[in-house]
Amino acid sequence: MSLLLTAMTFVLCIAMIVAALVSILGRSLPIAILAAGLVSLVASVLFVILASPDVAMTEAAIGSGLSTFLFFFVLGRVRGGERDGEDESGSEHG
Amino acid sequence: MVKRLGALLLLLAIGGIFTSLLVGYVPDTELNDTARYYAYHTAADIGSANIVTAIVITYRGLDTLGEVTVLFLAAAILGLVLARGRRQAQARRALTPVGELLTTGSRVLVPLIMLLGVYVFINGHLTPGGGFQGGAVIASGVLLLLLAGPRKPFAHSLIAAVESLAGVFYVVIGLMGLVLAGGFLDSRVLPLGVLGALFSAGTIPIIYTLIGLKVGAEFSVMLSDLAETEELG
Numbered sequence: 568m569s570l571l572l573t574a575m576t577f578v579l580c581i582a583m584i585v586a587a588l589v590s591i592l593g594r595s596l597p598i599a600i601l602a603a604g605l606v607s608l609v610a611s612v613l614f615v616i617l618a619s620p621d622v623a624m625t626e627a628a629i630g631s632g633l634s635t636f637l638f639f640f641v642l643g644r645v646r647g648g649e650r651d652g653e654d655e656s657g658s659e660h661g
Numbered sequence: 662m663v664k665r666l667g668a669l670l671l672l673l674a675i676g677g678i679f680t681s682l683l684v685g686y687v688p689d690t691e692l693n694d695t696a697r698y699y700a701y702h703t704a705a706d707i708g709s710a711n712i713v714t715a716i717v718i719t720y721r722g723l724d725t726l727g728e729v730t731v732l733f734l735a736a737a738i739l740g741l742v743l744a745r746g747r748r749q750a751q752a753r754r755a756l757t758p759v760g761e762l763l764t765t766g767s768r769v770l771v772p773l774i775m776l777l778g779v780y781v782f783i784n785g786h787l788t789p790g791g792g793f794q795g796g797a798v799i800a801s802g803v804l805l806l807l808l809a810g811p812r813k814p815f816a817h818s819l820i821a822a823v824e825s826l827a828g829v830f831y832v833v834i835g836l837m838g839l840v841l842a843g844g845f846l847d848s849r850v851l852p853l854g855v856l857g858a859l860f861s862a863g864t865i866p867i868i869y870t871l872i873g874l875k876v877g878a879e880f881s882v883m884l885s886d887l888a889e890t891e892e893l894g
């Protein structure tokens with residue numbers, strides 16, 4: 568592995584860890600979901616560097632594409648539930 | 662406090678294990694026995710230019726059948742869990758209108774995305790990628806359609822037919838291998854052809870096309886289930 572590839576790998580690994588930390592520690596759920604998708608995207612680039620393009624394609628399509636959108640769909644459902652709960656408590660008071 | 666200390670100790674222990682793995686890591690200078698067999702015999706045995714595809718479809722074909730089954734079960738269970746919500750979703754509330762950018766963009770992009778997905782799984786035995794990757798790409802095209810037109814009816818029966826027929830034909834081709842070639846899911850039912858040609862490697866292109874259709878249909882059903890029940894809110 569050449570020096571440039573090694574340096575790029577290190578930068579990507581650090582970016583992956585930072586994105587994972589943002590995803591865990593961040594306050595906003597949409598940003599956390601996007602950061603989790605970014606972890607998958609960086610992982611797929613790392614898979615290409617490690618000479619496994621098949622795994623990289625799966626990771627990019629499923630890990631960073633579809634699962635991110637699945638999380639958003641579920642987030643929409645959960646948010647709706649929360650709003651319903653608030654509405655019910657509001658009607659009880661009123 | 663005790664909980665935090667325990668978590669910290671656990672993290673340190675896991676970190677220690679991984680560090681010892683990393684410190685003791687020596688890259689292999691040559692292929693191990695299994696890898697050497699695959700690397701030197703795939704072209705002559707299976708006729709597939711992409712060794713990974715030969716392993717996934719022929720050498721370890723039963724594992725792939727299992728994976729497809731697991732994905733099918735996941736899609737079926739998700740549909741079962743969300744079925745109650747879908748019936749209630751008849752009384753739909755008004756959605757925010759879809760933007761012009763998304764509508765026009767989806768008209769341009771969806772055919773290209775679908776084409777890329779089909780390209781990926783038809784060329785699975787020649788280039789990186791294959792049924793699972795191509796199916797996921799097709800499902801992302803369906804996702805874009807769902808986002809651009811949430812009101813449009815989703816052809817559940819057509820998708821279910823594609824999904825079931827692809828699964829049935831996959832198993833039938835596997836059984837044909839049992840009769841006409843070396844064993845279950847042996848791809849040498851058809852002639853191997855020229856290495857690197859589109860119609861080569863026996864039944865691998867057919868099996869990967871079926872897997873691509875099946876995986877794409879399963880992911881599309883999952884996404885549409887979630888999108889349709891999302892309106893419950």
